[in-house]
Amino acid sequence: MEQQAQTSLKSKLQSIKSKPAAKKKNQIGYGIVLLALIIAFGVFLANIKTMLAIRWMIGIALGFVLQRSRFCFTAATRDPFLTGSTSLLRAVIVAILVALIGFSAIQYSAFSAGKPVPGNISPVGIHTLLGGIIFGIGAVIAGGCASGTLMRVGEAYMMNLLALVFFIIGSAFGAYHFGWWKANVIKNSPAVFLPDVLGWPLAFFGSILALFGLYYLALWWDYRKAE
Structure with missing residues (x-):
């Protein structure tokens, strides 16, 4: 019985190995279209204000470096x-x-x-320690920091898209309460x-x-x- 099971397992493994590898889809066409859209949008921004186009191209370049590295x-x-x-x-x-x-x-x-x-x-105090711990826990759960999350959202990772949504919610919540922290904690911390x-x-x-x-x-x- 055990020998039959081993034979069956070997035959399955051999059939898996013998299957041809799935061909990778050629995405050059998508890349050309995307590059054309990036350039067109850059030209559109340049017509509004030159600095907007410069920031657009810098953002694209930084995003490319983040993704490749x-x-x-x-x-x-x-x-x-x-x-x-x-x-x-x-x-x-x-x-x-x-x-x-x-x-x-x-x-x-x-x-x-x-x-x-x-x-x-910026002043350093208990708020720095608490913020670092909270951000660290969130980054571990999300699987990346802010730059890593944005980079993976660009790669269509749905979990990181969810992390980005709560990243924005958390940032808005923190900005809403920042006045209290600045008046009661940050102001009294040493710079x-x-x-x-x-x-x-x-x-x-x-x-x-x-x-x-x-x-x-x-x-x-x-x-x-x-x-």
Whole structure:
């Protein structure tokens, strides 16, 4: 009886293997039509205001990069523990490093010229911790952060479309109550700007060294998992 079951299972597996793989549908035509619509809408926006067309093209370019790179902040912090891969985490660290160098140059040039330092220096307090925990729980349940959710909505993932709907509802709810949080919690929290605390050289080079340390720690984690 057991031998007959094994024979039947083998025959089924062989029949599955012998079936030809489903041919992938050629989507070049859809791509050409979509590209034409993108260009046409860009021309339409340019006739209204040039800056709208520029923002449209930047948004399309960023969306393309997100989709091809599968860039997601939630996956960057989740994958090292779930799959052992730190490739996305290292990409996030590199992105922060590039942004740090660029923004530091802009801010220091303003500081050297005696002008107000640009940038929104937000207070850090219990609201930051609570917001991070709530957002982290939601991101894990949704399977992605804001950028990852938008990218997957563009790929027609219905679960992420549902997550986007509640993302909007939650944002509207938070905006409605933001006045209370600002008056009672955020206003009393300290706003820490590292150059004011440590000085510009130590804050800048210390942040770069910290990011390099995190990058090599991520590399070590990758090699540790591979052994």
